[in-house]
Amino acid sequence: MKTLRVPEATVTRMSIYSRFLERLDRNGITTISSNEIADGVGVSPAQVRKDLAYFGEFGTRGVGYNVQTLLKYTLRILGLDQTWQLAIVGAGNLGQALTTSRGFNARGFHVACVFDHDTRRVGQRIGQLLVQPLGQLPELAQKENIRIGVITVNNSMAQEVANIMVQSGVQAILNFAPITLRVPANIEIRNVDLSITLELLTFNLGLKAAQSL
Amino acid sequence: MKTLRVPEATVTRMSIYSRFLERLDRNGITTISSNEIADGVGVSPAQVRKDLAYFGEFGTRGVGYNVQTLLKYTLRILGLDQTWQLAIVGAGNLGQALTTSRGFNARGFHVACVFDHDTRRVGQRIGQLLVQPLGQLPELAQKENIRIGVITVNNSMAQEVANIMVQSGVQAILNFAPITLRVPANIEIRNVDLSITLELLTFNLGLKAAQSL
């Protein structure tokens, strides 16, 4: 049980390489070098080779990488060689957007059900799905083999929803409520805070303004 | 014109410190140490002091930091001592969610207008706002002093929308379309790709599964 220690930036780039390879594959390109991958996604060739080296030897010296083979490996590394059933809790605008979004319904991901606390929302149609009452989450999570829960409710409900998700056997949570949720250590959790992203922009604009003085 | 070089992680943490200070201030706390800030947000005290040191000396040795003063400084550093007018282009579910979201209507940010290409959406009400035709963007951007544009249209429209934004004098773009946009170098741009975030989760779940073998 050796613990593989991979920088998070490497994983992010694996995701980017993987999409790039998908595009190459669609365009019928069969072989590619680290140099071309680097050019294609905007990193250094050494970085590409180093990133891949965390996971194995996928290329052929003097030749390059087989696109299909490398694509298959990157998908497997990212855990995308299997299906991930998602449940979204919170059928407001954000929940609706994510339910039908391409990112959440591609590359192994599938939004299998949507829940809401509000009885007025229950029964509403979102894409192919009907909004389910929150009380149904434990049962449907079992039935649909939900492994990832997405929280798009407001702050006051978020912790309660997280608790229900954990009790329902969900393994990972993607949380859009801008609060810190408490979950057991074995649950993967990640927060998406768009306000911080906005503030990175305004910070940089401020820097620029200062530099042009 | 000395160029201030600050790690992006530091800026992200400044944003987090700033919110923490807001909470302290609301609770009437007047003084705080780097140790307490560190505890409150989950980083090391040395990190807190080092982060702040990029921007100045805000504390008093032997005493700590004045909450109100430090809050004011963090807000100024992040560029939040001014109002940032936003325009959202794409009045679908995501656009609607962001238009009325608290993160986009607090701490100096204000969604001033929403646009859509689709004539069926134009005139719709979102919160206080009416959806405007895309053609109105240049004029309204001027009139409303829009400095940040948010792109929530589909991939095929995103580049065109970015072009119009740039021509309209927008300084920064937050792009939710999962494609790489070409903009002039003086425009700040940032992509939000939720799929990559999802894949970080599945990668970690895969690691965990491998370790428990």
Next chain:
DNA sequence: TAGATTGTTAATCGATTAACAATC
């Protein structure tokens, strides 16, 4: 003055890049 906490320097840690031997 004694106790506390900052701001800063030096040490450590980790990630990226450069360089090159291995090898197709």
Next chain:
DNA sequence: TAGATTGTTAATCGATTAACAATC
């Protein structure tokens, strides 16, 4: 064999942490 490109090692770069002098 000559040319090309990988996989890996060593060098560099940058960020975090530890430690402590400065000072309230």
